[in-house]
Amino acid sequence: MNIQNYNALKNYAFECLNNNKFECSHVERVLNYGLILLKYEKQANRDIVIAACLLHDIGKPYAFDMPHSPKGAIMAKDFLNKMGFDSAFVNGVSDCIATHSFRKKNPPESLEAKILFDADKLDMYGSMGIVRTIYYMQNEAIYNIEQGLPIKPQKDNLQSFYSEYYNKIKAIPQRLYTNKAKDIAKKLSKNMEEFMDNLVEETEYNYKKSKSIFDDFIK
Ligand SMILES: [Fe+2]
Ligand SMILES: [Fe+2]
Numbered sequence: 001m002n003i004q005n006y007n008a009l010k011n012y013a014f015e016c017l018n019n020n021k022f023e024c025s026h027v028e029r030v031l032n033y034g035l036i037l038l039k040y041e042k043q044a045n046r047d048i049v050i051a052a053c054l055l056h057d058i059g060k061p062y063a064f065d066m067p068h069s070p071k072g073a074i075m076a077k078d079f080l081n082k083m084g085f086d087s088a089f090v091n092g093v094s095d096c097i098a099t100h101s102f103r104k105k106n107p108p109e110s111l112e113a114k115i116l117f118d119a120d121k122l123d124m125y126g127s128m129g130i131v132r133t134i135y136y137m138q139n140e141a142i143y144n145i146e147q148g149l150p151i152k153p154q155k156d157n158l159q160s161f162y163s164e165y166y167n168k169i170k171a172i173p174q175r176l177y178t179n180k181a182k183d184i185a186k187k188l189s190k191n192m193e194e195f196m197d198n199l200v201e202e203t204e205y206n207y208k209k210s211k212s213i214f215d216d217f218i219k
Helices: 003-016 022-039 044-056 068-080 087-098 113-124 128-134 161-167 169-175 177-219
Strands: none
Touching: 003 022, 022 044, 022 087, 022 113, 022 128, 044 068, 044 087, 044 113, 068 087, 068 128, 087 113, 113 169, 113 177, 128 161, 128 169, 128 177, 161 169, 169 177
């Protein structure tokens, strides 16, 4: 892809996302993962993957009548057609965007779509995945309490960051398609699990240690 087209696509994507720093930096990281995966998936059409990574979340601020993936696919098609790209490229990019969300009914089919899917999911995994999930869940509980103690992540099935971590984030590696993404996920999982172990330990200390002191001080 030439630099002019790259800049045009990136500028359009950032504009659609209202230059929101949280979303735009996610797009940058997804593109970076996409480039890394492309290095190992030599048969993939590079330009399709690069364009799909840049445009994949453009539907987010406009997803009123449908989820952001199909919405973004329609918007990308319009934009790329107006820019004069050929129909194979336009359809290739739009198919990737349409299938990049976690939906069993609509899995990615082309190699390019699988690369976008993996690149996007890697940014929901590891330390970054934890930060992004907490950011998205800022109005929800981090954990739920049972008998005076925080429920452990693997047992917390109510709405909370712990349950999101255990039920969704931790399961991401099983959903990945490319070998390189699975490799990267292994490294990320170490960071993530270490962080979660520390978080659970700190939280338990906070609750358990204070319990007898509370009973002494507050009668
Ligand atoms: Fe998305
Ligand atoms: Fe995304």
